[in-house]
Amino acid sequence: MGSPVTLHSRPAEIALAAWSIVKGLAVTLRNALRPSVTRDYPARRTALHPRFRGKLGHKRAEDGRPRCTACMACEKVCPTLAIREIEGDEAKGRERRVRTYVWDASRCLFCNLCVEACPFDAIELGQEYSIVGDSREQTCFDLEDLLEPAGKGESR
Amino acid sequence: MIHETTPTTQVALNMGPQHPSTHGVLRLELMLEGEVIVGCNPIIGYLHRGIEKIGEARSYPGFLPYTDRLDYLSSASNNLAYVQAVEKLIELEVPERARYLRVMLLELNRIASHLVFVATFANDLGATTAFLYGFREREPIMDMFEMWTGARLTQSWIRIGGVAGDIPEGFAEAARSFCAMLLPRLQEYDRLLTGNHIFRARTEGVGLLSRDVGINYGCSGPTLRGSGEPYDIRRAEPHEVYDRLNFDVVTDDSADCMGRYRVRIEEMRQSVRIVEQCLSQLPAGEVLARLPRVVRPPEGEAWGRVESPRGDFGCFVVSDGGPQPLRVRIRAPSFYHMGALPEMLRGWKIGDVVAILGSLDIVLGEIDR
Numbered sequence A: 001m002g003s004p005v006t007l008h009s010r011p012a013e014i015a016l017a018a019w020s021i022v023k024g025l026a027v028t029l030r031n032a033l034r035p036s037v038t039r040d041y042p043a044r045r046t047a048l049h050p051r052f053r054g055k056l057g058h059k060r061a062e063d064g065r066p067r068c069t070a071c072m073a074c075e076k077v078c079p080t081l082a083i084r085e086i087e088g089d090e091a092k093g094r095e096r097r098v099r100t101y102v103w104d105a106s107r108c109l110f111c112n113l114c115v116e117a118c119p120f121d122a123i124e125l126g127q128e129y130s131i132v133g134d135s136r137e138q139t140c141f142d143l144e145d146l147l148e149p150a151g152k153g154e155s156r
Numbered sequence B: 001m002i003h004e005t006t007p008t009t010q011v012a013l014n015m016g017p018q019h020p021s022t023h024g025v026l027r028l029e030l031m032l033e034g035e036v037i038v039g040c041n042p043i044i045g046y047l048h049r050g051i052e053k054i055g056e057a058r059s060y061p062g063f064l065p066y067t068d069r070l071d072y073l074s075s076a077s078n079n080l081a082y083v084q085a086v087e088k089l090i091e092l093e094v095p096e097r098a099r100y101l102r103v104m105l106l107e108l109n110r111i112a113s114h115l116v117f118v119a120t121f122a123n124d125l126g127a128t129t130a131f132l133y134g135f136r137e138r139e140p141i142m143d144m145f146e147m148w149t150g151a152r153l154t155q156s157w158i159r160i161g162g163v164a165g166d167i168p169e170g171f172a173e174a175a176r177s178f179c180a181m182l183l184p185r186l187q188e189y190d191r192l193l194t195g196n197h198i199f200r201a202r203t204e205g206v207g208l209l210s211r212d213v214g215i216n217y218g219c220s221g222p223t224l225r226g227s228g229e230p231y232d233i234r235r236a237e238p239h240e241v242y243d244r245l246n247f248d249v250v251t252d253d254s255a256d257c258m259g260r261y262r263v264r265i266e267e268m269r270q271s272v273r274i275v276e277q278c279l280s281q282l283p284a285g286e287v288l289a290r291l292p293r294v295v296r297p298p299e300g301e302a303w304g305r306v307e308s309p310r311g312d313f314g315c316f317v318v319s320d321g322g323p324q325p326l327r328v329r330i331r332a333p334s335f336y337h338m339g340a341l342p343e344m345l346r347g348w349k350i351g352d353v354v355a356i357l358g359s360l361d362i363v364l365g366e367i368d369r
């Protein structure tokens, strides 16, 4: 089988290659003079777009109670079983309020299906993206961690 | 002369699965005679997650986010192939606006994917600067995806019945200014790479894939079009609104690494044209059709077919009438290109492996599934 490889050793070839490098460097130089596109993360962070899908959060109603009624729609729709242990208090129907709720970030696909499924607009995928931990437990969040801080003006 | 008289022993060499130029976790078992490749055996499966099997245990909408993880450089095309199959099963009419938005998302994904190809291909061949430029140009697209869908890579934005949400305010302007920015930048790459003597020496005439061999192996996409066969699902079997859009099916007759590279560069220009047309033709209206709470397609089977950046991406869904698919099968174009790889490598030297492999633009996520 004849080898398709040719040797580029003739002086003319070398000169051509060298000229290519010079031409390439001209492009590089032009780009070096363009404004920088990188940022010094984590000192300076880019602003995220409002639709960014990050850490799950529970919203509060005007009266300060969580909006979630523990209806389980999100748990049913979640393809990865990232939402679990939803329990509500004694009240029935719309008056019921969530008491326990676990969201496992390490299982979550950030697909938004739970948010779309929620009939009470109680959850959202928020802006926090650095969800890290040393163990599986540390990436599981319960209601306390998920519920947005109380008080007016907090609701995004 | 020595070469012909001295018997040489063949040496087996493993390339990968941790080799940076195998684009993921691919292992190539190369048989070498000196430096010349006499045989190659691609060993796949390191990224196997059983996605097809997972599909049998998820609801129809619930399987959608998994398809993102197949060809992760172009998640929209995976979403679309699956969604098309399901929509055929339930005979759902998709709103006009959603069809345009889907095409736009797909084409932006194609540009992003081809930019990654240019970047990594150049990097494999030693042009690190071009690598950074490719990723820089891709960044505004990622930013636009974040603005529209909330995620940069695995968007899961195409849904059964349309898309999950309309484009936000300011998106059209961002897309137009991106398109205007990309065209001159592509010209710059042409000067930097296509005209570069070293780059050309490493790609021209290297890794030939004749048209017939390509067809016989089931190759598609830019890999086959780089061998001169004008086969494009967007034309051959127009889906969504491609039949209403003006674009050229790019081919190149050289059938080598350079040809496949040129096809992709030109395809980005065509994608820019498509995005601009989508923006100007975009009709008003709904973006998501109404669906029952639980999707239960009638018994039957359907194929969804999409021209992904890598080629003919297909998804086959069988329904038994229940809330979960009976079977989901994925046709991943990269898998077929992998089959043709030994054919293309034979006779070339070991240094050409990264060039030939890189020119196929494989994604292991869809090969291993």
Ligand code: SF4
Pocket (backbone or CB within 6 Å): A077, A078, A079, A080, A081, A082, A083, A107, A108, A109, A110, A111, A112, A113, A114, A115
């Ligand atoms: S975003 Fe998706 S994966 Fe994550 S909790 Fe919601 S439904 Fe589950």
Ligand code: SF4
Pocket (backbone or CB within 6 Å): A067, A068, A069, A070, A071, A072, A073, A074, A075, A086, A098, A117, A118, A119, A120, A121, A122, A123
């Ligand atoms: S978050 Fe919404 S869907 Fe989930 S249990 Fe609460 S109310 Fe129901």
